[in-house]
Each structure stands twice: as structure tokens, then as C-alpha cells.
Amino acid sequence: MPLQPHELDVLQSAPIFGSLPDQARQKLISTCETETWTPGSRLFRQGDAAKSFFVILEGWIKVVRELPAGMVTVIDVLSRGNAVAEATAVAGGAYPASAETVTRARTLRIRANVIRTTIRANPNVALALIDSVANQNRALIEDIERLKSCRALERVAGFIASLTTTGEGATTLRLPFDKVLIAARLGIQPESLSRVFVQLRELGIHVEKDRVAIRDVASLRSLVGLRAGAAKA
Amino acid sequence: MPLQPHELDVLQSAPIFGSLPDQARQKLISTCETETWTPGSRLFRQGDAAKSFFVILEGWIKVVRELPAGMVTVIDVLSRGNAVAEATAVAGGAYPASAETVTRARTLRIRANVIRTTIRANPNVALALIDSVANQNRALIEDIERLKSCRALERVAGFIASLTTTGEGATTLRLPFDKVLIAARLGIQPESLSRVFVQLRELGIHVEKDRVAIRDVASLRSLVGLRAGAAKA
DNA sequence: CGCGGCGTTGATCTCTGTCAATACTTGTGG
DNA sequence: CCACAAGTATTGACAGAGATCAACGCCGCG
Numbered sequence: 372m373p374l375q376p377h378e379l380d381v382l383q384s385a386p387i388f389g390s391l392p393d394q395a396r397q398k399l400i401s402t403c404e405t406e407t408w409t410p411g412s413r414l415f416r417q418g419d420a421a422k423s424f425f426v427i428l429e430g431w432i433k434v435v436r437e438l439p440a441g442m443v444t445v446i447d448v449l450s451r452g453n454a455v456a457e458a459t460a461v462a463g464g465a466y467p468a469s470a471e472t473v474t475r476a477r478t479l480r481i482r483a484n485v486i487r488t489t490i491r492a493n494p495n496v497a498l499a500l501i502d503s504v505a506n507q508n509r510a511l512i513e514d515i516e517r518l519k520s521c522r523a524l525e526r527v528a529g530f531i532a533s534l535t536t537t538g539e540g541a542t543t544l545r546l547p548f549d550k551v552l553i554a555a556r557l558g559i560q561p562e563s564l565s566r567v568f569v570q571l572r573e574l575g576i577h578v579e580k581d582r583v584a585i586r587d588v589a590s591l592r593s594l595v596g597l598r599a600g601a602a603k604a
Numbered sequence: 605m606p607l608q609p610h611e612l613d614v615l616q617s618a619p620i621f622g623s624l625p626d627q628a629r630q631k632l633i634s635t636c637e638t639e640t641w642t643p644g645s646r647l648f649r650q651g652d653a654a655k656s657f658f659v660i661l662e663g664w665i666k667v668v669r670e671l672p673a674g675m676v677t678v679i680d681v682l683s684r685g686n687a688v689a690e691a692t693a694v695a696g697g698a699y700p701a702s703a704e705t706v707t708r709a710r711t712l713r714i715r716a717n718v719i720r721t722t723i724r725a726n727p728n729v730a731l732a733l734i735d736s737v738a739n740q741n742r743a744l745i746e747d748i749e750r751l752k753s754c755r756a757l758e759r760v761a762g763f764i765a766s767l768t769t770t771g772e773g774a775t776t777l778r779l780p781f782d783k784v785l786i787a788a789r790l791g792i793q794p795e796s797l798s799r800v801f802v803q804l805r806e807l808g809i810h811v812e813k814d815r816v817a818i819r820d821v822a823s824l825r826s827l828v829g830l831r832a833g834a835a836k837a
Numbered sequence: 838c839g840c841g842g843c844g845t846t847g848a849t850c851t852c853t854g855t856c857a858a859t860a861c862t863t864g865t866g867g
Numbered sequence: 868c869c870a871c872a873a874g875t876a877t878t879g880a881c882a883g884a885g886a887t888c889a890a891c892g893c894c895g896c897g
Contacts, residue, residue, distance in 0.1 A: 436749040444749045461731065462738035467745050490730055494723050497730030498694065504737045505695035511744040512700050516669040516677045518751040519791040523885070550844065558752040563885055565845050756853070783876070796853055798877050813876095 374405050374479070378428045382479065385426055387454040387503040391495060399481070399489050399496070406478050414455065414470040414478065423480050424460035427453050430476025431548055433556075436468045445555035447510070448473065448548060458504040461486055473548055518558055521595070526557045527567045528594040531576065531583060539589040546581040607638050607712070611661045615712065618659055620687040620736040624728060632714070632722055632729070639711050647688065647703040647711065656713050657693035660686050663709025664781055666789075669701045678788040680743070681706065681781060691737045694719055706781055751791055754828070759790045760800045761827040764809065764816060772822040779814040 379400075382388060388396045405428065408414070414425055417437050425432075427449055434446040434455065446468055449455060455470050460483045490497045517526050530553065534544050546553060554564040568578040574594065575586030585591055612633075615621060621629045638661065641647070647658055650670055658665075660683055667679040667688065679701055682688060688703050693716045723730045750759050763786065767777050779786060787797040801811040807827065808819030818824055 436745060438749070438753065442753050444753045446745055446748055458734055458738035458741055462735040464738065467742040487731065491727045494727045494730060497723055497727060497734070498720065501691055501730065501733060501737065502695040504734065504741065505691035505697065508691055508737065508741060508744065509700040511741065511748065512669060512679055514748055515679055515744065515751065516671070518748065520671065520675050520677045549842095551842090560886060561844070562846085562887085566885090569845090782874095784874090793854060794876075795855085795878085799853090802877090 372405065372407055372477075374400070374428075378405070378477065378479075381428050381451055382426060385452040385454065386506060387426060387457060387499060389499065390502060391499045395489075395493055395496065399485070400479065402485055403479050403481050406480055408472045408476045408478065410472055410474050410476075412472045412476075414472070415466050417467065417469040418465050421456060421459045421462070421464060421466045421483065423482050424457040424486075425455045425470070425478040425480055427451055427455065428477040428479060431473040432470055432476055432478075433473050433552065434468050434470050445552065447514075448552060448556050450547070454503055454507075457481075457486075457500060458507070461490070461500065473552065523557070523559045523563050524567050524570055525595055526559070527564065527571065528576075528591055530557055531571075531585070532588070532592050532595060534583075535585070535588060537588050539587065541584075541586055542588055543582065543584045546578075546583060549581075605638065605640055605710075607633070607661075611638070611710065611712075614661050614684055615659060618685040618687065619739060620659060620690060620732060622732065623735055624732045628722075628726055628729065632718070633712065635718055636712050636714050639713055641705045641709045641711065643705055643707050643709075645705045645709075647705070648699050650700065650702040651698050654689060654692045654695070654697060654699045654716065656715050657690040657719070658688045658703070658711040658713055660684055660688065661710040661712060664706040665703055665709055665711075666706050666785065667701050667703050678785065680747075681785060681789050683780070687736055687740075690714075690719075690733055691740070694723070694733065706785065756790070756792045756796050757800050757803055758828055759792070760797065760804065761809075761824055763790055764804075764818070765821070765825050765828060767816075768818070768821060770821045772820065774817075774819055775821055776815065776817045779811075779816060782814075 382396070382400060383393075391399075408430070414432065415421070415423075417435075429451060431448060431450050432453075432455060433448045436444045436446050438444075455478075456466055456468075459466055460481070463483060486496070486500070490500070517529060521529065531544075534547065535542055550564055551561050554561040557564070559567075568576075571578065574590070576591060577584040615629070615633060616626075624632075641663070647665065648654070648656075650668075662684060664681055664683050665686075665688060666681045669677045669679050671677075688711075689699055689701075692699055693714070696716060719729070719733070723733070750762060754762065764777075767780065768775055783797055784794050787794045790797070792800075801809075804811065807823070809824060810817040
């Protein structure tokens, strides 16, 4: 299936192409193929030679890291507009993690040698890419911060808060994927997630199936990062 | 103090300049200043506009993330040859974390507009930079994996294992910085680190002051990532 | 219809954080 | 040069968060 018109819109507003002039973006895209994936497909496997990276056109894709022993850790769950493994593909080593579709998904595949050639011809592409990677880096740092200094309830609160752009007052939203995956994404067990949802009920956040009703977004945000002992510099 | 000869060697083997021809590297370096820092100095503060990045010539520098409430999380501790905040500086947003010297330190400061100009003139600089950031990304991903799926003992074992290049057999090494900082780096409390060291004693790893004696490196490495319940894909 | 995965709840256990006490080290100032 | 203060390190006792184990209802799907 070729690139759909609305998918072009997705690419236009994709962070990785954000600072790129229309012409350069279109030229690059025109050399790429789209792919359609069924749920549970592997885009690539940790350790494989990174010859491509992907931009998600549609669907949800999880990035997972696998230990030799077989344990799997969810690093991130991405969707429409996000790039996957862009830095690694350009750098050219092995993928540091695997990527697997959670839902049906569509992606644009960008080959490493194509992007490298493009960079050499137009350094602005490199700047766009670095911008994208810097953002990814920030996201990873924030995850580490939350893992190190927030407890389960705070991490869940932060996750829910990140799902809405509403500034204050009441709002409702839907959980973007199932609770097993949410739990893995947040680094807790599904049972613990259930219990946290119960605790959140008393704080004005009601979760029913995949529906979340929030009494006051501002108070939700204030939950994040409030701990008893604040370490010193 | 100008750039010292042995510091030039450091830069030559710095990952961020790794894939760069000598001439390009020297040209870039010649436009930069070095700085000398006393212990506890701030290179930059989280939220500041990122106008420079740094390459460490000497000493240890910690990257910390600060929550509004005042809590501080150690993201990473870097030393000679490492670059700090390179992606952010090029992208041009706000620093996502602060950087602070742990020891006396020397750095090369590379200004954002200089590196951007250099990239436009020589796209290979961009590729070197992306390579560096991809590695940093991998390191962050591995940290997240360890935080999510390893317990304190395994994280400490992994940390010690990362300090040696020895393949197998016995070896000794020194802890690179104090135990409070090691604990923070690993996301545990100093008290817990002490107890883990005691447990490790029975596994052939003896820690005395900053000296670590390892009976068998291979068995140390095998400690990392072995957990009871291995999750399925 | 029955199976398998999801989700919840309960009981228990274990790890690690917290609090407290103490020894050791280091650096500063009298 | 010694005394004292502050930071580092270790150990013990305890508490609490979350993992683990188990059981069960629910739903979608072959």
C-alpha cells in the first residue's frame, strides 16, 4: 500500500522532519517505502545490524530490550509521528533494542545509506536528526529520573498526566494501550498497577476499563515528584 | 591554561571525534577554549539555554536531574573523553539536566553555533556527532533496563563488571568515585550499597575502601541479569 | 462452548528505604 | 599541631512498597 495522503500529514508534523523544508522532506520521503505490519510483528531485533530506521505512520510500536536469560524490558511505546532507532541507523552499529508492533501498524522505512547520503548533500537533515535524537535523549533521561526517584503511584500519575494537554480542571481520556503494557512501560507489575488505580480513585482519578476520568488535572500533576525525603545537591 | 599535549591525545581518542579525520578535528578544536573547574562546580544548569557542549579532558563530572521539589537524581557520571550534552547543544533547546564536577576537572567547551557552522561545512562532523549520541542513547537504554529488571545486587555487579576489561579469571580494580555517588548512580541508597558489598563477599568480590578484588570476572558477569521470573515476549 | 489472555483482589514475602548509632577520614581553624 | 566539625562508611532494627503466588471473573475468539 503506497503512502496515503493523511500519512503525508503525519510525516509533515513528525518531529524528525520538523525543522526540514518541505522540499527536502518530500525528496527524502519519495525514496522510501511504506510497510504494513500485523500486531506482534518485529520491525527489527536487538543486535541486528541497523540498516534502516522507521517513522511510524499509524499504530503503536513497543521498543523492548532483551536479556540473554530471556527477560524482556519495555523501554518505550511509540506511535504516529515518532521515529524509531534513527540515531542507531545513521551511526550504523547494532540495534540496541528490538521493536515490535503492538497493534496493526504502518511505517515509513528509511534506509541508513539513503539518510547518510542525504545528510552529506543537505546538512540540515543532520540537524533535524540531531534535534530528534536530543528529544529522545531527554525522554530517556526523564524516564530514568522517574524510575530512580518516583514510586509506582507517582509514575502512574505522571503517565496519565502525560496523556492530556488540558491545563486544569476536569477531563477524561482513554488509555492508549492495555494495562499489561502500561505496567511494563512504567516498570511495575500489572497487579501493582491495579492497586495504584484503586489508590488514585481517592485522589479524584477514576479508571474504568480504558476510560480515565480526572477531577482536576492540576492536582494530578502535583502528585508527580512529591516525595518525603528530598535529597540535597 | 591552554590545551595540554596529553589532552590532545584525549581528544583524538574521544568517541565524539572518533570517526573524524585529523584535520577536521584539529580545526574544530582550535576554535574552542578549555576550562578548569574546581570540585562541585556547575558546568550548566538544567533548564538553561544550551549554548555549548563539553568534552571532558580530565576529572569526573556528574549529570544530575533536579525535580522542582528539590530532589536530585544522578543520571550519569562521566570522565575523560566523554562528551556532555552534545545533542542538546546542537539542537538548541534547554539543557535537560545539570552537569556538575565531582573532582577537579578540565573541559573543552564547544559552542553550539560553532558546531552548527562546522556541520554545515562538513557533514561528517554531523555523522560523528550522531554516532556519539547513538552510543549515549544505548547507554541510557541499558540503564533503564537495569533499573527495571535488576535488583540492587545485580546492578552493583554490573557496575563493577563495567569497570574492567578483563575477560576472565581474577583481577583487581579501584572504584572510580565515592560510594555515595556510586549508590546514587545505581539508584540505591548508600546503606544498601554497603550491604550489597557484604553479600558480594560470599560471591568472590571483596571491597575494601576503594579497592575491589574479584576472584573470577566471568562469574561476576554471570550475576548480571539472572532473575527468577523471566518474562515472556 | 471452552480456551487463553486480561484484569482484579487477597495473602504473603522480600527487598530496600528509612532511621539511628557509631567509627573513620578529612580538612579547617584556633 | 591538635581539636573539632563535616562528610563518608558501616551496621542494626524496623517499616513499607511492591513483587510474587494464587484464585477468580470477564471477555473475545476459534
